[in-house]
Amino acid sequence: MIQTVLLTGATGFIGSYVLRELLDEGYSVIITIREDSNLWRIQDTLEKVKIVDLDKENISKAFSDNKVDAVVHIAAAYTKHHSSREQAEELIQSNVGLTSRLLEEIRINNVPYLITTGTCFEYAPHKQPINEAFELSPYNLYAATKTAGSIVSEQYAHSYGIKIINLRLSPVYGPKDNTKLVNMLIDTFMKKEKIDLSPGLQQWNWTYVGDIARAYLCAVKAIPKAKDPFQHINIGSTKTHSVRNMVEYLEEIMDAKGLASFTKPYPENEIFYLCCDGHKAKKILDWEALVNFSDGLEETFKYHLKNTS
Numbered sequence: 001m002i003q004t005v006l007l008t009g010a011t012g013f014i015g016s017y018v019l020r021e022l023l024d025e026g027y028s029v030i031i032t033i034r035e036d037s038n039l040w041r042i043q044d045t046l047e048k049v050k051i052v053d054l055d056k057e058n059i060s061k062a063f064s065d066n067k068v069d070a071v072v073h074i075a076a077a078y079t080k081h082h083s084s085r086e087q088a089e090e091l092i093q094s095n096v097g098l099t100s101r102l103l104e105e106i107r108i109n110n111v112p113y114l115i116t117t118g119t120c121f122e123y124a125p126h127k128q129p130i131n132e133a134f135e136l137s138p139y140n141l142y143a144a145t146k147t148a149g150s151i152v153s154e155q156y157a158h159s160y161g162i163k164i165i166n167l168r169l170s171p172v173y174g175p176k177d178n179t180k181l182v183n184m185l186i187d188t189f190m191k192k193e194k195i196d197l198s199p200g201l202q203q204w205n206w207t208y209v210g211d212i213a214r215a216y217l218c219a220v221k222a223i224p225k226a227k228d229p230f231q232h233i234n235i236g237s238t239k240t241h242s243v244r245n246m247v248e249y250l251e252e253i254m255d256a257k258g259l260a261s262f263t264k265p266y267p268e269n270e271i272f273y274l275c276c277d278g279h280k281a282k283k284i285l286d287w288e289a290l291v292n293f294s295d296g297l298e299e300t301f302k303y304h305l306k307n308t309s
Contacts, residue, residue: 001069001224002027002069002070002113002220002221002223002224003027003028003069004027004028004029004030004066004067004068004069004070005022005027005028005029005030005068005069005070005071005072005220006029006030006031006032006062006063006066006068006070006071006072007019007022007029007030007031007032007071007072007074008031008032008071008072008073008074008075008098008102009073009074009075009076009117010029010031010032010033010042010049010074011031011033011037011038011039011041011042012041012074012075013041013172013174013176013177013178013209014074014117014169014172014209014212014213015074015075016041016042016176017174017209017210017212017213018072018074018213018216018217019031019042019045019049020045020213021213021214021216021217022072022216022217022220023045023048023049025217027220028050029048029049029050030049030050030051030052030062030066030068031049031050031051031052032051032052032053032054032059032062032075033051033052033053033054034053034054034055035053035055035056041176050066059101059102059105060105060108062105063105063106063108063109063111064109068109068111069111069112069113070111070112070113070114070115070220070223071102071106071111071113071114071115072114072115072216072219072220073099073102073114073115073116073117074117074216075094075098076094076095076117076142076146077090077091077093077094077095077142078091078142079091079140079141079142080140080142081140082140082141082142088141091141091142091145092145094145095142095145095146095148095149096145096148096149096152099116099149099152099153100149100152102114103152103153103156103162106156106162107156107160107162111162112161112162112163112224113162113163113164113220113223113224114153114162114163114164114165115164115165115166115167115216115219115220115223116149116150116153116164116165116166116167117146117166117167117169118146118147118149118150118166118167118168118169118232119142119143119146119168119169120168120169120170120171120234120236120274120276121138121139121140121142121143121271122136122138122139122143122144122146122147122150122168123135123136123137123168124136124137125137125271125272125273125274126273127273128275129238129275129276129277129278130234130274130275130276130277131234131276131277131279131280132168132231132232132233132234132277132280139269139271150166150232153166153230154230157229157230158229158230161229162229163223163224163226163229163230164229164230164231165219165222165223165226165230165231165233165284166230166231166232166233167215167216167219167233167235168232168233168234168235168276169207169212169235169236170204170205170206170207170234170235170236170237170274170275170276171204171205171206171207171236171274172206172207172208172209172212173206173207173208173209173296173297173300174208174209174210174296174299174300175209175299175300175302175303175304176209176303177209177300181243181246182206182246182250182297182300183300183304185246185247185250185260186250186254186300186301186304187304188259189250189251189254189256189259190254190304190305190308192256192259193259194259194260194261195259195260195261196260196261196262196263196264197243197247197260197261197262197264198243198262198264198265198266198267198270199244199262199266200242200243200244200246200247200262201242201243201244201272202242202243202266202270202271202272202273202274203240203241203242203272203273203274203275204240204241204242204243204271204273204274204275205236205237205238205239205240205241205274205275205276206237206241206246206293206296207235207236207237207289208237208289208291208293208295208296208299210291210296211237211289211290211291212235214287215235215281215285215287218285218286218287219233219285222284222285222286226284231284233280233281233284233285234276234277234278234280234281235276235281235287236275236276236278236289237275237276237278237289237293238275238276238277238278238288238289239275239289239293240273240274240275241293244262245293246293246297247260249293249294249297249298250297250301253294253297253298253301254301
């Protein structure tokens with residue numbers, strides 16, 4: 001029975017939502033932070049969790065001082081296209097090195113369950129929904145390090161009897177995100193500034209962060225009954241929307257028509273279709289995305305409106 005969960009990445013966008021899901025469900029949660037971690041997303045939860053500062057104590061202390069029943073590993077370094085040796089080293093050290101160190105602590109301390117985080121950008125591009133058996137061809141170094149981390153995880157699962165579920169996430173959006181496309185558009189439209197975009201015909205399955213966080217909770221509940229020692233599960237909406245759809249939704253709810261134009265060229269190596277097959281997530285986790293895209297965009301806008309006024 002899982003009672004205590006060690007959560008990495010709790011201060012980040014997705015991790016902060018996962019933390020609340022775990023606490024609301026009654027789990028005891030240990031979180032890892034760094035001295036420079038920005039705690040603004042989880043400030044109101046700090047009295048409810050145990051904190052391990054990795055700049056002051058080794059990750060092994062989190063295991064030696066507590067009976068950890070499961071680890072949820074979300075912490076990661078992300079750069080879309082790295083441009084320096086330092087960025088490359090950070091991606092490798094965080095996404096492969098930290099994962100490997102966690103796996104060794106899990107092995108030493110006989111923790112039975114681990115849920116890790118991958119990305120849909122590990123798969124080769126397809127014109128149909130991606131299932132877990134599709135060919136891998138990582139889009140960038142970030143995706144490649146996620147694939148590498150999952151290979152190490154699979155070896156530990158088969159060699160040491162650890163049950164591991166690797167959630168490969170679709171593009172995520174929602175309140176409290178960093179400055180990615182949805183938030184950038186909202187910020188721009190709130191300022192009534194003009195913006196020029198590519199033609200906007202990319203069809204992606206953007207997935208609301210609340211749905212993503214619920215998938216981790218479903219995985220925590222499902223993993224004790226998992227038959228396979230290691231498995232990938234794609235997590236994301238099974239419906240796609242174009243960038244133009246996104247702009248139109250935001251223009252409507254923000255009264256911002258006429259601010260966006262679509263004359264820029266597409267980025268090099270652009271992915272024009274991205275969607276995941278949700279059958280395995282439904283079968284193994286009893287999970288599917290529930291938040292309608294327009295509703296999720298409206299919730300994100302309302303958050304920005306409340307917190308920037």
